[in-house]
Amino acid sequence: AQSVAQPEDQVNVAEGNPLTVKCTYSVSGNPYLFWYVQYPNRGLQFLLKYITGDNLVKGSYGFEAEFNKSQTSFHLKKPSALVSDSALYFCAVRDIPNAGNMLTFGGGTRLMVKP
Amino acid sequence: GAVVSQHPSRVICKSGTSVKIECRSLDFQATTMFWYRQFPKQSLMLMATSNEGSKATYEQGVEKDKFLINHASLTLSTLTVTSAHPEDSSFYICSARPPGLAGVYYNEQFFGPGTRLTVL
Numbered sequence: 001a002q003s004v005a006q007p008e009d010q011v012n013v014a015e016g017n018p019l020t021v022k023c024t025y026s027v028s029g030n031p032y033l034f035w036y037v038q039y040p041n042r043g044l045q046f047l048l049k050y051i052t053g054d055n056l057v058k059g060s061y062g063f064e065a066e067f068n069k070s071q072t073s074f075h076l077k078k079p080s081a082l083v084s085d086s087a088l089y090f091c092a093v094r095d096i097p098n099a100g101n102m103l104t105f106g107g108g109t110r111l112m113v114k115p
Numbered sequence: 116g117a118v119v120s121q122h123p124s125r126v127i128c129k130s131g132t133s134v135k136i137e138c139r140s141l142d143f144q145a146t147t148m149f150w151y152r153q154f155p156k157q158s159l160m161l162m163a164t165s166n167e168g169s170k171a172t173y174e175q176g177v178e179k180d181k182f183l184i185n186h187a188s189l190t191l192s193t194l195t196v197t198s199a200h201p202e203d204s205s206f207y208i209c210s211a212r213p214p215g216l217a218g219v220y221y222n223e224q225f226f227g228p229g230t231r232l233t234v235l
Contacts, residue, residue, distance in 0.1 A: 043227050049223065102164065103161075103224060104161075
């Protein structure tokens with residue numbers, strides 16, 4: 001079975017500082033990994049994904065994530081946080097090729113960026 | 116990019132009534148659509164996988180007769196909450212997956228904006 005863990009319910013960071021939102025995963029095969037952002041009362045917006053290739057993936061709005069197979073992690077990062085980055089962030093995984101197209105989501109991490 | 120819409124965005128209904136939520140892929144054909152439920156401050160829980168022209172596959176613990184899913188075309192899936200009760204109040208999100216090459220799982224899921232259901 002595939003699973004995702006986001007160990008932090010909330011991350012607080014000052015505007016302009018770097019941010020990291022943690023994600024670890026567990027799959028039986030090779031993972032497809034995703035990050036999504038959700039604003040209040042809205043659906044999920046895709047940020048970035050790792051399929052294969054370079055471990056450092058760059059995505060929307062200046063976000064990036066690093067795939068670390070040995071640590072089974074896919075932490076989301078941004079060099080300089082903006083107040084507008086405040087939202088709920090979800091990490092998700094799909095096991096290749098066993099889970100069809102089902103995504104398993106982490107519990108979410110609320111990012112609070114303070115001016 | 117691919118756009119998925121949901122209608123309505125918000126619905127309030129009385130207990131015992133049925134509510135239909137539509138999920139449409141606007142600029143692509145979706146052979147598979149997914150329905151999720153999200154409780155306040157919680158993650159998304161997959162309810163069912165909907166394949167065009169066939170019966171939906173429900174996750175364990177999801178009542179098939181309670182949450183009726185129809186995927187009659189490649190651009191439309193509907194979720195009907197039958198005889199809704201206050202405990203059915205939640206945020207329902209659909210996603211759609213465009214068809215891809217056989218054996219290739221590169222396709223992303225594109226998410227709708229969600230429907231907030233409140234049952235009084």
